[in-house]
Amino acid sequence: xxxxxxxxxxxxxxxxxxxxxxxxxxxxxxxxxxxxxxxxxxxxxxxxxxxxxxxxxxxxxxxxxxxxxxxxxxxxxxxxxxxxxxxxxxxxxx
Numbered sequence: 001x002x003x004x005x006x007x008x009x010x011x012x013x014x015x016x017x018x019x020x021x022x023x024x025x026x027x028x029x030x031x032x033x034x035x036x037x038x039x040x041x042x043x044x045x046x047x048x049x050x051x052x053x054x055x056x057x058x059x060x061x062x063x064x065x066x067x068x069x070x071x072x073x074x075x076x077x078x079x080x081x082x083x084x085x086x087x088x089x090x091x092x093x094x
Contacts, residue, residue: 034047034048059073059074
């Protein structure tokens with residue numbers, strides 16, 4: 001009997017909470033991108049977490065607002081930044 005063919009794509013297994021995740025730095029471009037985020041003083045792990053959070057929220061919004069079908073990677077063409085809020089220096093002359 002022939003194996004039944006399917007056009008259904010399977011979602012890769014999601015690692016459980018607490019399991020370490022290894023990401024290979026594939027090329028100089030990825031290393032440069034990572035270094036940009038790390039200029040803020042965060043670790044490589046923190047940088048990957050931050051990037052994952054930003055992209056996941058963009059996907060969630062695209063699917064939730066009906067711009068893309070769920071499971072389809074949206075084309076992200078822009079981002080929005082909050083204005084920089086200059087930290088206030090406390091008055092030391094008391």
